[in-house]
Ligand SMILES: *[C@@H]1O[C@H](CO)[C@@H](O)[C@H](O)[C@H]1NC(C)=O
Ligand SMILES: *[C@@H]1O[C@H](CO)[C@@H](O)[C@H](O)[C@H]1NC(C)=O
Protein backbone atom coordinates (compact mmCIF):
# COMPACT_ATOMS: atom_id res chain seq x y z
CA UNK A 1 0.00 0.00 0.00
CA UNK A 2 2.76 2.40 0.99
CA UNK A 3 4.39 1.64 -2.38
CA UNK A 4 1.29 2.67 -4.33
CA UNK A 5 0.88 5.86 -2.33
CA UNK A 6 4.46 6.70 -2.92
CA UNK A 7 4.18 6.20 -6.71
CA UNK A 8 1.07 8.35 -6.83
CA UNK A 9 2.86 11.11 -4.98
CA UNK A 10 5.73 10.95 -7.46
CA UNK A 11 3.39 11.14 -10.46
CA UNK A 12 1.51 14.05 -8.91
CA UNK A 13 4.79 15.85 -8.20
CA UNK A 14 5.98 15.52 -11.79
CA UNK A 15 2.64 16.71 -13.13
CA UNK A 16 2.90 19.72 -10.88
CA UNK A 17 6.35 20.45 -12.24
CA UNK A 18 5.35 20.26 -15.91
CA UNK A 19 2.36 22.51 -15.25
CA UNK A 20 4.11 25.23 -13.30
CA UNK A 21 7.39 25.40 -15.33
CA UNK A 22 6.85 26.44 -18.95
CA UNK A 23 8.64 24.49 -21.67
CA UNK A 24 12.17 25.80 -22.19
CA UNK A 25 12.31 27.90 -25.35
CA UNK A 26 15.21 26.57 -27.44
CA UNK A 27 17.64 29.20 -28.66
CA UNK A 28 18.18 28.77 -32.43
CA UNK A 29 21.67 27.43 -33.14
CA UNK A 30 23.98 28.63 -35.91
CA UNK A 31 23.73 26.60 -39.13
CA UNK A 32 26.33 23.98 -40.02
CA UNK A 33 29.42 25.22 -41.90
CA UNK A 34 30.16 24.32 -45.50
CA UNK A 35 33.73 23.08 -45.89
CA UNK A 36 36.47 24.01 -46.48
CA UNK A 37 36.87 26.68 -43.79
CA UNK A 38 39.58 29.27 -43.13
CA UNK A 39 42.01 28.77 -40.25
CA UNK A 40 42.20 31.35 -37.48
CA UNK A 41 45.34 32.85 -39.06
CA UNK A 42 43.71 33.04 -42.50
CA UNK A 43 40.67 34.84 -41.08
CA UNK A 44 42.95 37.33 -39.37
CA UNK A 45 44.87 37.86 -42.61
CA UNK A 46 41.64 38.44 -44.59
CA UNK A 47 40.49 41.16 -42.21
CA UNK A 48 43.69 43.15 -42.71
CA UNK A 49 42.51 44.04 -46.24
CA UNK A 50 45.71 45.95 -47.11
CA UNK A 51 49.28 44.79 -46.43
CA UNK A 52 52.42 46.81 -47.18
CA UNK A 53 55.33 45.30 -49.13
CA UNK A 54 58.74 46.98 -48.85
CA UNK A 55 61.24 46.20 -51.62
CA UNK A 56 64.57 47.47 -50.38
CA UNK A 57 68.19 46.40 -50.87
CA UNK A 58 71.16 46.95 -53.18
CA UNK A 59 68.79 47.50 -56.14
CA UNK A 60 67.64 50.68 -54.40
CA UNK A 61 71.17 52.03 -54.98
CA UNK A 62 71.77 50.71 -58.49
CA UNK A 63 68.43 51.78 -60.01
CA UNK A 64 67.59 48.20 -60.97
CA UNK A 65 64.84 45.63 -60.39
CA UNK A 66 66.93 42.48 -60.50
CA UNK A 67 70.45 42.74 -59.14
CA UNK A 68 73.22 40.61 -60.62
CA UNK A 69 74.64 39.32 -57.34
CA UNK A 70 77.96 41.09 -58.07
CA UNK A 71 77.03 44.28 -56.22
CA UNK A 72 79.50 45.37 -53.57
CA UNK A 73 77.98 45.61 -50.06
CA UNK A 74 79.79 48.95 -49.99
CA UNK A 75 77.00 50.57 -52.02
CA UNK A 76 74.38 49.90 -49.34
CA UNK A 77 74.32 53.07 -47.27
CA UNK A 78 70.84 54.42 -46.47
CA UNK A 79 72.16 57.21 -44.23
CA UNK A 80 68.73 58.43 -43.12
CA UNK A 81 67.05 55.05 -42.65
CA UNK A 82 64.19 55.43 -40.21
CA UNK A 83 61.96 52.37 -39.84
CA UNK A 84 59.72 54.49 -37.57
CA UNK A 85 58.87 56.59 -40.61
CA UNK A 86 57.93 53.39 -42.52
CA UNK A 87 55.77 52.14 -39.66
CA UNK A 88 54.12 55.54 -39.18
CA UNK A 89 53.30 55.63 -42.88
CA UNK A 90 51.74 52.16 -42.65
CA UNK A 91 49.82 53.03 -39.50
CA UNK A 92 48.43 56.25 -41.04
CA UNK A 93 47.28 54.19 -44.03
CA UNK A 94 45.44 51.74 -41.76
CA UNK A 95 47.89 48.94 -42.57
CA UNK A 96 48.59 46.29 -39.90
CA UNK A 97 51.23 44.09 -41.58
CA UNK A 98 54.49 45.05 -43.32
CA UNK A 99 56.46 42.54 -45.40
CA UNK A 100 60.16 43.28 -46.03
CA UNK A 101 62.44 41.77 -48.70
CA UNK A 102 65.04 40.37 -46.27
CA UNK A 103 66.88 39.04 -49.35
CA UNK A 104 66.06 39.57 -53.03
CA UNK A 105 67.43 37.67 -56.06
CA UNK A 106 70.79 39.48 -55.75
CA UNK A 107 71.47 37.57 -52.52
CA UNK A 108 72.31 40.64 -50.36
CA UNK A 109 70.98 40.13 -46.83
CA UNK A 110 69.38 43.00 -44.89
CA UNK A 111 70.15 41.23 -41.61
CA UNK A 112 73.56 40.03 -40.34
CA UNK A 113 73.33 36.37 -41.38
CA UNK A 114 76.13 34.25 -39.99
CA UNK A 115 76.10 32.07 -43.13
CA UNK A 116 77.30 34.73 -45.59
CA UNK A 117 79.41 37.87 -45.69
CA UNK A 118 77.16 39.32 -48.40
CA UNK A 119 75.09 41.37 -45.99
CA UNK A 120 74.66 44.62 -44.06
CA UNK A 121 77.66 43.53 -41.95
CA UNK A 122 80.00 44.47 -44.80
CA UNK A 123 78.27 47.70 -45.66
CA UNK A 124 79.15 51.20 -44.39
CA UNK A 125 75.61 51.60 -43.02
CA UNK A 126 75.72 51.88 -39.18
CA UNK A 127 79.42 50.93 -39.51
CA UNK A 128 78.43 47.36 -40.31
CA UNK A 129 76.37 46.99 -37.13
CA UNK A 130 72.98 47.58 -38.72
CA UNK A 131 70.08 45.14 -39.06
CA UNK A 132 67.13 46.32 -41.16
CA UNK A 133 64.88 43.42 -40.09
CA UNK A 134 65.50 44.26 -36.45
CA UNK A 135 64.82 47.96 -36.93
CA UNK A 136 61.57 47.20 -38.75
CA UNK A 137 60.37 44.87 -35.98
CA UNK A 138 61.28 47.44 -33.30
CA UNK A 139 59.39 50.18 -35.12
CA UNK A 140 56.34 48.15 -36.10
CA UNK A 141 55.49 46.08 -33.02
CA UNK A 142 54.96 48.96 -30.54
CA UNK A 143 52.48 50.43 -33.04
CA UNK A 144 50.53 47.17 -33.17
CA UNK A 145 51.84 46.43 -36.66
CA UNK A 146 52.93 42.89 -37.52
CA UNK A 147 55.91 41.93 -39.65
CA UNK A 148 56.28 39.51 -42.56
CA UNK A 149 59.35 38.54 -44.60
CA UNK A 150 60.40 37.60 -48.11
CA UNK A 151 63.53 35.48 -48.58
CA UNK A 152 64.20 34.96 -52.28
CA UNK A 153 64.89 31.31 -53.20
CA UNK A 154 66.73 32.49 -56.31
CA UNK A 155 70.17 33.71 -55.19
CA UNK A 156 72.49 35.18 -57.83
CA UNK A 157 75.35 35.70 -55.40
CA UNK A 158 75.89 32.60 -53.31
CA UNK A 159 78.28 29.99 -54.75
CA UNK A 160 76.14 27.15 -53.40
CA UNK A 161 73.33 28.09 -55.79
CA UNK A 162 72.98 25.25 -58.32
CA UNK A 163 74.27 22.65 -55.86
CA UNK A 164 70.98 21.26 -54.73
CA UNK A 165 71.67 19.91 -51.25
CA UNK A 166 74.15 22.60 -50.25
CA UNK A 167 71.92 25.42 -51.44
CA UNK A 168 68.76 24.05 -49.84
CA UNK A 169 70.67 23.75 -46.58
CA UNK A 170 71.91 27.34 -46.89
CA UNK A 171 68.40 28.61 -47.62
CA UNK A 172 66.92 26.70 -44.71
CA UNK A 173 69.65 27.95 -42.36
CA UNK A 174 68.74 31.55 -43.22
CA UNK A 175 65.06 30.80 -42.85
CA UNK A 176 65.77 29.54 -39.33
CA UNK A 177 67.65 32.72 -38.48
CA UNK A 178 64.79 34.92 -39.68
CA UNK A 179 62.05 32.92 -37.99
CA UNK A 180 63.72 32.48 -34.62
CA UNK A 181 65.50 35.78 -33.95
CA UNK A 182 62.81 38.39 -34.44
CA UNK A 183 59.72 37.31 -32.51
CA UNK A 184 56.39 36.71 -34.25
CA UNK A 185 56.41 36.72 -38.06
CA UNK A 186 52.90 36.72 -39.51
CA UNK A 187 53.48 36.06 -43.20
CA UNK A 188 56.30 34.58 -45.26
CA UNK A 189 56.45 35.00 -48.98
CA UNK A 190 57.84 32.44 -51.45
CA UNK A 191 58.19 32.54 -55.22
CA UNK A 192 59.56 29.96 -57.61
CA UNK A 193 62.00 32.15 -59.60
CA UNK A 194 65.08 30.26 -60.69
CA UNK A 195 68.40 31.04 -62.35
CA UNK A 196 69.11 29.85 -65.90
CA UNK A 197 72.34 28.39 -64.51
CA UNK A 198 70.42 25.84 -62.44
CA UNK A 199 67.34 24.74 -64.37
CA UNK A 200 67.29 21.30 -62.76
CA UNK A 201 67.85 22.28 -59.17
CA UNK A 202 64.83 21.73 -56.93
CA UNK A 203 63.78 24.00 -54.14
CA UNK A 204 62.76 21.82 -51.19
CA UNK A 205 59.50 23.65 -50.54
CA UNK A 206 58.07 20.79 -48.47
CA UNK A 207 61.02 20.93 -46.07
CA UNK A 208 60.97 24.71 -45.98
CA UNK A 209 57.22 24.94 -45.27
CA UNK A 210 57.43 22.32 -42.50
CA UNK A 211 60.23 24.22 -40.82
CA UNK A 212 58.31 27.52 -41.13
CA UNK A 213 55.27 26.04 -39.37
CA UNK A 214 57.47 24.51 -36.71
CA UNK A 215 59.07 27.85 -35.87
CA UNK A 216 56.02 30.13 -36.21
CA UNK A 217 52.63 28.76 -35.23
CA UNK A 218 50.39 31.58 -36.46
CA UNK A 219 52.21 32.43 -39.69
CA UNK A 220 50.61 32.39 -43.15
CA UNK A 221 52.74 30.94 -45.96
CA UNK A 222 52.25 32.65 -49.32
CA UNK A 223 53.19 31.06 -52.64
CA UNK A 224 51.55 30.24 -55.98
CA UNK A 225 50.33 27.09 -54.31
CA UNK A 226 49.82 28.22 -50.72
CA UNK A 227 49.54 26.41 -48.31
CA UNK A 228 47.83 29.40 -46.58
CA UNK A 229 47.61 32.24 -49.09
CA UNK A 230 47.76 31.94 -52.88
CA UNK A 231 48.99 34.30 -55.58
CA UNK A 232 46.21 35.95 -57.62
CA UNK A 233 47.90 35.15 -60.94
CA UNK A 234 49.05 38.64 -62.01
CA UNK A 235 50.96 41.67 -60.70
CA UNK A 236 48.29 44.26 -61.58
CA UNK A 237 46.45 43.78 -58.31
CA UNK A 238 43.29 42.46 -60.01
CA UNK A 239 41.34 39.41 -58.89
CA UNK A 240 38.78 37.75 -61.16
CA UNK A 241 35.25 39.21 -61.02
CA UNK A 242 34.46 35.67 -59.91
CA UNK A 243 36.85 34.84 -57.07
CA UNK A 244 36.61 31.86 -54.74
CA UNK A 245 38.80 31.48 -51.68
CA UNK A 246 38.53 27.76 -52.35
CA UNK A 247 40.72 25.87 -54.84
CA UNK A 248 42.30 22.43 -55.28
CA UNK A 249 45.87 22.56 -54.02
CA UNK A 250 46.66 19.35 -55.89
CA UNK A 251 46.14 21.26 -59.18
CA UNK A 252 48.68 23.94 -58.19
CA UNK A 253 52.45 24.10 -58.49
CA UNK A 254 54.89 26.90 -57.78
CA UNK A 255 56.12 28.84 -60.84
CA UNK A 256 53.64 27.34 -63.37
CA UNK A 257 52.30 30.00 -65.76
CA UNK A 258 49.50 27.80 -67.07
CA UNK A 259 47.58 28.00 -63.77
CA UNK A 260 47.32 31.82 -63.64
CA UNK A 261 43.67 31.88 -64.69
CA UNK A 262 42.75 29.19 -62.14
CA UNK A 263 44.56 31.20 -59.42
CA UNK A 264 42.70 34.34 -60.49
CA UNK A 265 39.22 32.81 -60.09
CA UNK A 266 39.57 29.95 -57.62
CA UNK A 267 37.27 26.95 -57.73
CA UNK A 268 33.70 26.60 -56.35
CA UNK A 269 34.42 22.88 -55.94
CA UNK A 270 37.84 23.49 -54.37
CA UNK A 271 38.72 21.27 -51.44
CA UNK A 272 41.18 23.73 -49.85
CA UNK A 273 40.67 27.17 -48.30
CA UNK A 274 43.41 29.15 -50.01
CA UNK A 275 42.43 32.81 -50.52
CA UNK A 276 44.27 35.07 -52.97
CA UNK A 277 46.64 37.98 -52.31
CA UNK A 278 46.96 40.69 -54.98
CA UNK A 279 50.51 42.07 -55.18
CA UNK A 280 51.09 45.35 -56.98
CA UNK A 281 53.45 48.30 -56.56
CA UNK A 282 52.44 51.87 -55.81
CA UNK A 283 54.97 52.79 -58.55
CA UNK A 284 55.81 51.00 -61.82
CA UNK A 285 58.76 49.09 -60.37
CA UNK A 286 59.10 47.11 -57.16
CA UNK A 287 62.29 48.95 -56.09
CA UNK A 288 62.59 52.72 -55.80
CA UNK A 289 63.63 54.56 -58.98
CA UNK A 290 64.20 58.28 -59.29
CA UNK A 291 62.33 58.39 -62.60
CA UNK A 292 59.12 56.91 -61.21
CA UNK A 293 56.27 58.40 -59.23
CA UNK A 294 53.33 56.92 -57.34
CA UNK A 295 50.14 55.88 -59.11
CA UNK A 296 47.23 58.31 -59.16
CA UNK A 297 44.58 58.06 -56.46
CA UNK A 298 41.96 56.92 -59.01
CA UNK A 299 44.24 54.03 -60.03
CA UNK A 300 44.78 52.98 -56.41
CA UNK A 301 41.03 53.04 -55.83
CA UNK A 302 40.46 50.93 -58.94
CA UNK A 303 42.98 48.43 -57.57
CA UNK A 304 41.21 48.47 -54.19
CA UNK A 305 37.82 47.72 -55.75
CA UNK A 306 39.33 44.92 -57.86
CA UNK A 307 41.24 43.26 -55.01
CA UNK A 308 39.68 43.93 -51.59
CA UNK A 309 36.34 44.41 -53.37
CA UNK A 310 36.68 40.97 -54.95
CA UNK A 311 37.27 38.90 -51.84
CA UNK A 312 41.08 39.30 -51.75
CA UNK A 313 43.78 41.07 -49.76
CA UNK A 314 45.80 43.84 -51.41
CA UNK A 315 49.59 43.62 -50.98
CA UNK A 316 50.71 47.13 -51.89
CA UNK A 317 54.44 47.67 -52.41
CA UNK A 318 55.85 50.98 -51.14
CA UNK A 319 59.63 51.04 -51.77
CA UNK A 320 61.94 53.05 -49.47
CA UNK A 321 64.41 55.32 -51.30
CA UNK A 322 68.26 55.41 -51.09
CA UNK A 323 68.06 57.69 -48.04
CA UNK A 324 66.17 54.88 -46.32
CA UNK A 325 62.82 56.70 -46.20
CA UNK A 326 59.49 56.34 -47.94
CA UNK A 327 59.34 59.31 -50.31
CA UNK A 328 57.07 62.20 -49.31
CA UNK A 329 54.95 61.84 -52.46
CA UNK A 330 54.26 58.17 -51.65
CA UNK A 331 53.42 59.03 -48.03
CA UNK A 332 51.07 61.71 -49.30
CA UNK A 333 49.39 59.37 -51.82
CA UNK A 334 48.86 56.69 -49.19
CA UNK A 335 47.24 59.28 -46.92
CA UNK A 336 44.89 60.30 -49.72
CA UNK A 337 44.13 56.64 -50.41
CA UNK A 338 43.19 55.96 -46.78
CA UNK A 339 41.11 59.09 -46.40
CA UNK A 340 39.28 58.30 -49.66
CA UNK A 341 38.42 54.78 -48.45
CA UNK A 342 37.28 56.17 -45.09
CA UNK A 343 35.19 58.87 -46.77
CA UNK A 344 33.47 56.38 -49.08
CA UNK A 345 32.64 53.77 -46.46
CA UNK A 346 32.02 55.89 -43.34
CA UNK A 347 28.39 56.51 -44.34
CA UNK A 348 26.06 53.58 -44.96
CA UNK A 349 22.73 54.68 -46.42
CA UNK A 350 21.29 51.23 -45.70
CA UNK A 351 21.15 52.24 -42.03
CA UNK A 352 18.39 54.71 -42.85
CA UNK A 353 16.27 52.05 -44.56
CA UNK A 354 13.67 49.57 -43.46
CA UNK A 355 14.74 46.00 -44.27
CA UNK A 356 12.74 42.97 -45.39
CA UNK A 357 14.15 39.51 -45.99
CA UNK A 358 12.81 36.35 -47.61
CA UNK A 359 12.81 34.58 -44.22
CA UNK A 360 14.87 34.40 -41.06
CA UNK A 361 16.35 31.47 -39.19
CA UNK A 362 14.63 30.97 -35.84
CA UNK A 363 12.00 33.66 -36.56
CA UNK A 364 11.87 37.12 -35.01
CA UNK A 365 14.25 37.41 -32.05
CA UNK A 366 16.03 34.24 -33.14
CA UNK A 367 19.38 35.98 -33.47
CA UNK A 368 19.76 35.70 -37.26
CA UNK A 369 17.72 38.71 -38.35
CA UNK A 370 18.63 41.33 -40.98
CA UNK A 371 19.78 43.81 -38.28
CA UNK A 372 22.96 41.69 -38.09
CA UNK A 373 23.93 43.02 -41.54
CA UNK A 374 24.11 46.56 -40.18
CA UNK A 375 26.13 46.03 -36.99
CA UNK A 376 29.89 46.39 -36.68
CA UNK A 377 30.65 42.67 -36.58
CA UNK A 378 31.43 41.64 -40.15
CA UNK A 379 32.19 38.03 -39.31
CA UNK A 380 30.15 36.31 -36.62
CA UNK A 381 26.79 38.07 -36.69
CA UNK A 382 24.85 37.55 -39.90
CA UNK A 383 21.45 37.24 -41.50
CA UNK A 384 20.45 33.63 -42.22
CA UNK A 385 17.31 32.46 -44.00
CA UNK A 386 15.28 29.49 -42.72
CA UNK A 387 16.74 26.03 -43.29
CA UNK A 388 13.78 25.04 -45.44
CA UNK A 389 13.97 28.09 -47.73
CA UNK A 390 14.96 26.34 -50.92
CA UNK A 391 15.55 29.20 -53.33
CA UNK A 392 14.80 32.83 -53.98
CA UNK A 393 16.69 34.26 -51.04
CA UNK A 394 16.41 38.03 -51.02
CA UNK A 395 16.96 41.18 -48.99
CA UNK A 396 15.17 44.45 -49.60
CA UNK A 397 16.12 47.91 -48.37
CA UNK A 398 13.46 50.59 -48.55
CA UNK A 399 14.17 54.25 -48.03
CA UNK A 400 12.04 55.51 -45.16
CA UNK A 401 12.44 59.23 -45.79
CA UNK A 402 9.80 61.05 -47.79
CA UNK A 403 12.50 62.83 -49.82
CA UNK A 404 13.91 61.78 -53.17
CA UNK A 405 15.21 58.47 -51.76
CA UNK A 406 18.75 57.10 -51.76
CA UNK A 407 21.70 58.46 -53.70
CA UNK A 408 24.62 56.02 -54.01
CA UNK A 409 27.04 54.41 -56.48
CA UNK A 410 28.67 51.60 -54.49
CA UNK A 411 27.09 48.46 -53.07
CA UNK A 412 28.99 46.36 -50.52
CA UNK A 413 28.09 42.76 -49.60
CA UNK A 414 29.96 40.55 -47.13
CA UNK A 415 29.48 36.87 -46.42
CA UNK A 416 30.00 35.22 -43.03
CA UNK A 417 33.04 33.37 -44.38
CA UNK A 418 33.73 31.78 -40.99
CA UNK A 419 31.10 29.25 -42.09
CA UNK A 420 32.42 28.87 -45.64
CA UNK A 421 32.17 30.81 -48.90
CA UNK A 422 28.75 30.14 -50.42
CA UNK A 423 27.27 32.63 -52.86
CA UNK A 424 27.64 31.72 -56.55
CA UNK A 425 25.32 34.24 -58.16
CA UNK A 426 23.60 37.43 -57.07
CA UNK A 427 21.69 40.24 -58.72
CA UNK A 428 20.85 43.71 -57.49
CA UNK A 429 17.79 45.75 -58.50
CA UNK A 430 17.05 49.41 -57.80
CA UNK A 431 13.37 50.27 -58.10
CA UNK A 432 12.92 47.14 -60.21
CA UNK A 433 15.79 47.91 -62.61
CA UNK A 434 18.74 45.52 -62.53
CA UNK A 435 22.04 47.30 -61.80
CA UNK A 436 24.28 44.29 -61.00
CA UNK A 437 24.54 40.76 -62.41
CA UNK A 438 27.25 39.28 -60.21
CA UNK A 439 28.77 35.97 -59.16
CA UNK A 440 30.86 35.41 -56.00
CA UNK A 441 30.81 37.57 -52.86
CA UNK A 442 33.14 36.10 -50.19
CA UNK A 443 34.61 38.27 -47.43
CA UNK A 444 33.81 41.51 -49.27
CA UNK A 445 32.28 42.27 -52.65
CA UNK A 446 32.18 45.88 -53.84
CA UNK A 447 30.18 46.92 -56.88
CA UNK A 448 30.91 50.35 -58.29
CA UNK A 449 27.89 51.05 -60.43
CA UNK A 450 28.88 51.52 -64.05
CA UNK A 451 25.88 53.70 -64.78
CA UNK A 452 27.08 56.24 -62.21
CA UNK A 453 25.07 57.61 -59.31
CA UNK A 454 21.79 55.85 -58.63
CA UNK A 455 18.72 57.53 -57.17
CA UNK A 456 16.12 55.12 -55.89
CA UNK A 457 13.86 54.08 -53.06
CA UNK A 458 14.06 50.27 -53.11
CA UNK A 459 17.22 48.18 -53.35
CA UNK A 460 16.70 44.45 -53.70
CA UNK A 461 19.51 41.91 -53.52
CA UNK A 462 18.67 38.46 -54.89
CA UNK A 463 20.89 35.48 -54.17
CA UNK A 464 20.42 33.36 -57.29
CA UNK A 465 22.56 30.38 -56.45
CA UNK A 466 24.72 29.34 -53.52
CA UNK A 467 26.44 26.37 -51.90
CA UNK A 468 23.88 25.80 -49.16
CA UNK A 469 22.10 28.77 -47.60
CA UNK A 470 23.67 32.22 -47.99
CA UNK A 471 24.81 33.86 -44.73
CA UNK A 472 25.32 37.61 -45.02
CA UNK A 473 27.28 39.48 -42.38
CA UNK A 474 27.18 43.01 -43.75
CA UNK A 475 25.65 45.16 -46.47
CA UNK A 476 26.35 48.77 -47.36
CA UNK A 477 25.03 51.37 -49.77
CA UNK A 478 27.71 54.03 -50.20
CA UNK A 479 28.55 57.11 -52.18
CA UNK A 480 32.00 57.30 -53.81
CA UNK A 481 32.70 60.93 -54.82
CA UNK A 482 35.91 59.84 -56.63
CA UNK A 483 34.10 57.56 -59.08
CA UNK A 484 33.41 59.06 -62.50
CA UNK A 485 32.56 56.18 -64.80
CA UNK A 486 32.96 56.72 -68.51
CA UNK A 487 30.61 54.02 -69.64
CA UNK A 488 32.29 51.17 -67.72
CA UNK A 489 30.15 48.09 -67.13
CA UNK A 490 29.39 47.36 -63.48
CA UNK A 491 31.65 44.30 -63.36
C1 LIG B 1 68.80 19.28 -66.95
O1 LIG B 1 68.07 18.07 -67.18
C2 LIG B 1 67.90 17.79 -68.56
C3 LIG B 1 66.97 16.60 -68.68
O2 LIG B 1 67.23 15.66 -67.68
C4 LIG B 1 69.29 17.54 -69.19
O3 LIG B 1 69.15 17.26 -70.56
C5 LIG B 1 70.14 18.80 -69.02
O4 LIG B 1 71.44 18.57 -69.46
C6 LIG B 1 70.20 19.22 -67.54
N1 LIG B 1 70.80 20.54 -67.44
C7 LIG B 1 71.78 20.82 -66.60
C8 LIG B 1 72.32 22.22 -66.64
O5 LIG B 1 72.19 20.02 -65.79
C1 LIG C 1 51.29 23.21 -64.76
O1 LIG C 1 49.88 23.17 -64.58
C2 LIG C 1 49.20 22.38 -65.55
C3 LIG C 1 47.71 22.56 -65.33
O2 LIG C 1 47.36 22.22 -64.01
C4 LIG C 1 49.64 20.93 -65.43
O3 LIG C 1 49.02 20.17 -66.42
C5 LIG C 1 51.16 20.85 -65.57
O4 LIG C 1 51.60 19.52 -65.32
C6 LIG C 1 51.86 21.79 -64.61
N1 LIG C 1 53.29 21.83 -64.87
C7 LIG C 1 54.20 21.66 -63.91
C8 LIG C 1 55.63 21.76 -64.34
O5 LIG C 1 53.90 21.43 -62.76
Ligand SMILES: *[C@@H]1O[C@H](CO)[C@@H](O)[C@H](O)[C@H]1NC(C)=O
Nearest residue numbers: 247248251262267269270271
Ligand atom coordinates in the same frame (compact mmCIF):
# COMPACT_ATOMS: atom_id res chain seq x y z
C1 LIG D 1 38.55 20.03 -57.46
O1 LIG D 1 38.28 18.90 -56.65
C2 LIG D 1 36.91 18.54 -56.60
C3 LIG D 1 36.74 17.43 -55.60
O2 LIG D 1 37.63 16.40 -55.88
C4 LIG D 1 36.42 18.16 -58.00
O3 LIG D 1 35.04 17.88 -57.96
C5 LIG D 1 36.68 19.34 -58.94
O4 LIG D 1 36.33 18.99 -60.26
C6 LIG D 1 38.14 19.76 -58.89
N1 LIG D 1 38.32 20.96 -59.73
C7 LIG D 1 39.10 20.94 -60.80
C8 LIG D 1 39.19 22.21 -61.58
O5 LIG D 1 39.72 19.95 -61.16
Ligand SMILES: *[C@@H]1O[C@H](CO)[C@@H](O)[C@H](O)[C@H]1NC(C)=O
Nearest residue numbers: 242425427434436437438439
Ligand atom coordinates in the same frame (compact mmCIF):
# COMPACT_ATOMS: atom_id res chain seq x y z
C1 LIG E 1 24.40 37.28 -65.91
O1 LIG E 1 25.71 36.72 -65.78
C2 LIG E 1 25.78 35.35 -66.13
C3 LIG E 1 27.17 34.81 -65.81
O2 LIG E 1 28.14 35.80 -65.82
C4 LIG E 1 25.40 35.16 -67.58
O3 LIG E 1 25.44 33.79 -67.92
C5 LIG E 1 24.01 35.70 -67.80
O4 LIG E 1 23.71 35.62 -69.18
C6 LIG E 1 23.93 37.14 -67.36
N1 LIG E 1 22.54 37.56 -67.49
C7 LIG E 1 22.21 38.63 -68.19
C8 LIG E 1 20.74 38.86 -68.35
O5 LIG E 1 23.03 39.39 -68.69
